[in-house]
Amino acid sequence: MLVPSFASAEEAKRNIVEESSSAILLERDTGAVLFEKESDKKLPPASMTKIMTMILIMEAIESGKISLDQKIRASEYAASMGGSQIFLEAGEEMTVDDMLKGIAIASGNDASVAMAEAIAGSEDEFVNMMNQKATEMGLSNTHFVNPTGLPAKDHYSTANDMALMARELLKYDLITKYTGLYEDYLRQDTDKKFWLVNTNKLVKFYPGVDGLKTGFTSEAKYCLTATAKRDDMRVVAVVMGAPTPKVRNAEITKLFDYAFSQYKTQKLFxxxxxxxxxxxxxxxxxxxxxxxxxxxxxxxxxxxxxxxxxxxxxxxxxxxxxxxxxxxxxxxxxxxxxxxxxxxxxxxxxxxxxxxxxxxxxxxxxxxxxxxxxxxx
Incomplete structure (x- = not known):
């Protein structure tokens, strides 16, 4: 893919991203870079890791390896995941459709590991698939150790690589039906009904935003890979290492405002x-x-x-x-x-x-x- 760059020296001086460690803005269809700041800097991606996890899930769905109504059984190991979770119990069964909601909306670590085991047989083998996919995509500054983004040595990516992963995930139209939901429920007809609220608040507060994935750990700080569509143009923005969620959302908003005010796309195919x-x-x-x-x-x-x-x-x-x-x-x-x-x-x-x-x-x-x-x- 030839990636044209529109990030001229003058545009790069714009004070769009001041407080985050790294950022990039690109147009989805062409991959054109509209703005970047330290976009090849290796940083912990936290739960933005799940973008690659969802890529492999979508590939498995498209190939017929799994289906949305297929039930996935949570192992004891998957149910033991800490951090963000949908509180799967060992042996609990949940459809791929609901697991995707748990990952895309609530950033469920337990759901991510359950899906990894269902697709690859084990978390380790799924991580091998993640790194193989990263290599196929030419993501030379990315390496995964787990499918969740929980802190681990040698688990890193860059704003540029995260944006390219987002482009890959967005090839699947189905994905924004999950990442674009602000809220939903799991276990609807049980006494354990569980309310999901999207960790990406821009889905509710910025017109056109329908994904993709937030991230936070004390090491990574506040991160977000987001996408928005307006007037048939879709853009992807990434910020990593923001000091607060307010700054993270404000800088993503500035990136989107810049893109939609300056550019347009003409669809060919x-x-x-x-x-x-x-x-x-x-x-x-x-x-x-x-x-x-x-x-x-x-x-x-x-x-x-x-x-x-x-x-x-x-x-x-x-x-x-x-x-x-x-x-x-x-x-x-x-x-x-x-x-x-x-x-x-x-x-x-x-x-x-x-x-x-x-x-x-x-x-x-x-x-x-x-x-x-x-x-x-």
Whole structure:
């Protein structure tokens, strides 16, 4: 992904973030950085860690490994988690849907560990998955030790990496149905009805905010990765190391105000939009449908004339079967006035296996039948 930067020296002097240790502001679709302060500084992310936890949960849901109505059984270990929790009891069963509410709204450490064990078999293996995903995403300044964000040696990230994780999580439209809730209940029809209130107060008090995740420990101080959408533009803001929750929320608010007053986006494609059909001569299907991996937009400065916007796709060379659904098969480029402003991977929308000998023979015969016999008068 080519990430254009709009954070000029003059803009960086703006007193948007003064008290937090680190911050970044970016537009979700293009990844364009609109403001940053010490955004590559390694710091403890506290419960913002759960953004990666939720990424892996959403991947498991999308792949069919788990379902929202599936019941998850809390182990004794998961139920023993301290800090923020939804007070799971050992052996208690709760649906993935409710576990997600517990994580996204109440920052439940017990729910996070229960989901980690359900997906990976153990917390340790889930942490390996978290770090593997971080490596795949190119997050070189991030390392996880647990899925909760509870204090631990060598557990760190940066504002920049947290923003990139937020972009990844926001690919799943379902997630804001959880992170955007200000309040809800668990165990509704029992005598242990539990009220959830979002730890991210901006969900209630800033128009357009529908996520993502707060964090606090005495070491990390007050942290927040937040997202807001207005007029079809979605932005992500991160602050780390704020001295108080009031400062944290005020600085995020300033970042959002700046973004929405200065920029706008023009959507080109939604996620999974069909952009190309490619012949697969040796596949069990004659062609492969190619789709976008994410929403694709152009970021524009308000008050400036729009340039000529064009897109092109370069397919990978020598694509071999089998191809799995979701495999990256090429790159989509966006140009404004002939200059590349963004690149985004395109994916196969389906599984394509190697064609059998009989399929190849039938295809060859069909092609031959379509070719006119020039020797016959």
């Amino acid at each position: 939604d996620r999974h939009h069909v952009v190309k059909e490619v012949e697969m001569n040796k596949g069990d299907q004659a062609s492969m449908t190619v789709v976008t991996s994410e929403r694709v937009s152009v970021l524009l400065k308000k008050g400036q004339e729009n340039g000529e916007i064009t897109t092109s796709i370069k397919m990978n060379e020598n694509i071999q079967t089998p191809v799995k659904k979701g495999d990256e098969v090429g790159m989509l480029s966006v140009k404004v006035d002939g200059h590349v402003t963004a690149k985004s991977p395109v994916l196969s929308s389906e599984d394509i296996h190697q064609a059998s000998w009989w399929q190849l023979m039938k295809r060859t015969a069909a092609q031959f039948a379509k070719t006119p016999n020039e020797g016959v008068k």
